[in-house]
Amino acid sequence: MGGGIATSGGLENRLATSGLTQFRGFMPKTNRPITLRDRLEYISIVTVISIVRVLPFRLRSAFMASVMSRVIAPLAGYSKRVRQNLKLIWPDMPPHQRDVLVREVTRHSGRTLCELFSPQDLKRMAEQTELTGPGLAALEEARAAGRPAIVISGHFGNYDIVRAALIAHGFDVGGLYRQMNNPLFHKFYLENISTIGTPLFERGRSGLGHMVRHLKGGGVLAALIDVRANNGTALPFLGQPALTATSMAELALRYNAVLVPVYGTRMPDAEHFTASLEAPIPLTDPETMTIALNQSLEARVQQTPEQWFWIHNRWKGVPS
Numbered sequence: 001m002g003g004g005i006a007t008s009g010g011l012e013n014r015l016a017t018s019g020l021t022q023f024r025g026f027m028p029k030t031n032r033p034i035t036l037r038d039r040l041e042y043i044s045i046v047t048v049i050s051i052v053r054v055l056p057f058r059l060r061s062a063f064m065a066s067v068m069s070r071v072i073a074p075l076a077g078y079s080k081r082v083r084q085n086l087k088l089i090w091p092d093m094p095p096h097q098r099d100v101l102v103r104e105v106t107r108h109s110g111r112t113l114c115e116l117f118s119p120q121d122l123k124r125m126a127e128q129t130e131l132t133g134p135g136l137a138a139l140e141e142a143r144a145a146g147r148p149a150i151v152i153s154g155h156f157g158n159y160d161i162v163r164a165a166l167i168a169h170g171f172d173v174g175g176l177y178r179q180m181n182n183p184l185f186h187k188f189y190l191e192n193i194s195t196i197g198t199p200l201f202e203r204g205r206s207g208l209g210h211m212v213r214h215l216k217g218g219g220v221l222a223a224l225i226d227v228r229a230n231n232g233t234a235l236p237f238l239g240q241p242a243l244t245a246t247s248m249a250e251l252a253l254r255y256n257a258v259l260v261p262v263y264g265t266r267m268p269d270a271e272h273f274t275a276s277l278e279a280p281i282p283l284t285d286p287e288t289m290t291i292a293l294n295q296s297l298e299a300r301v302q303q304t305p306e307q308w309f310w311i312h313n314r315w316k317g318v319p320s
Contacts, residue, residue, distance in 0.1 A: 065108070068107065131275050134277070147218060151261075153222070156263055157307045263276045281293060
């Protein structure tokens with residue numbers, strides 16, 4: 001695979017099938033026939049986004065927050081799933097408090113969706129976002145030394161704000177992504193996230209080769225830790241075992257990459273963010289490092305639970 005990972009331990013295969021992605025986790029669909037449902041879905045979504053785009057960004061964001069919370073989330077079953085996940089993790093939470101959190105989680109998800117499909121506005125916000133925390137100095141030292149780095153986040157706040165802010169500060173950041181279910185919509189999606197910055201690496205063997213060359217050249221790779229990995233290891237997350245890929249930790253060990261947890265947290269005005277780069281995770285062993293990444297994200301979720309994507313089936317599929 002010219003330039004790919006040569007390993008007898010199967011790291012290449014695990015990376016190629018990992019659930020880790022810089023963007024929302026979508027199961028890959030390659031070279032399949034385009035269905036009528038695909039066409040109808042594509043037309044409806046792109047039409048809504050195109051209409052909403054005529055609004056000023058502030059109104060657009062508020063509109064998407066309201067539509068997601070009041071219409072899309074209840075109809076699509078997202079509200080029900082958020083409520084179920086909250087009951088699993090915090091069973092003693094009063095029902096009224098849980099209802100409020102369900103509403104705020106889905107509103108936040110609507111704002112994030114709006115931002116991802118408003119790349120110029122997201123770039124503007126990222127340029128106004130200050131990078132803080134000890135991880136920034138670690139990344140600057142790695143860049144000066146030509147050492148690769150991996151920045152890890154979760155579906156928390158707006159995870160692409162930090163990628164865009166790092167790019168604005170001169171870092172060579174590449175993102176790992178997976179194809180969307182709908183082949184027609186995938187091109188539209190890719191055009192938007194490419195506007196925020198490139199390179200982007202598609203999940204799979206060809207994308208993996210480019211990704212590894214990027215790292216070997218001293219680049220930065222951005223990925224998420226909180227996507228359910230069907231072939232992952234059951235590791236604790238918010239007090240419950242969750243299938244988690246250790247691939248990014250293995251990659252950091254193999255290429256001596258700095259591994260930094262990063263978070264773009266939405267501020268109360270809903271238009272600005274803080275970008276926190278935590279101290280690097282020590283390079284020990286994949287499981288210990290991945291547990292540390294989970295614990296880092298846990299602390300963020302416990303502090304600001306409405307900004308995490310509780311819509312995911314994060315704890316599904318763990319062997320009994």
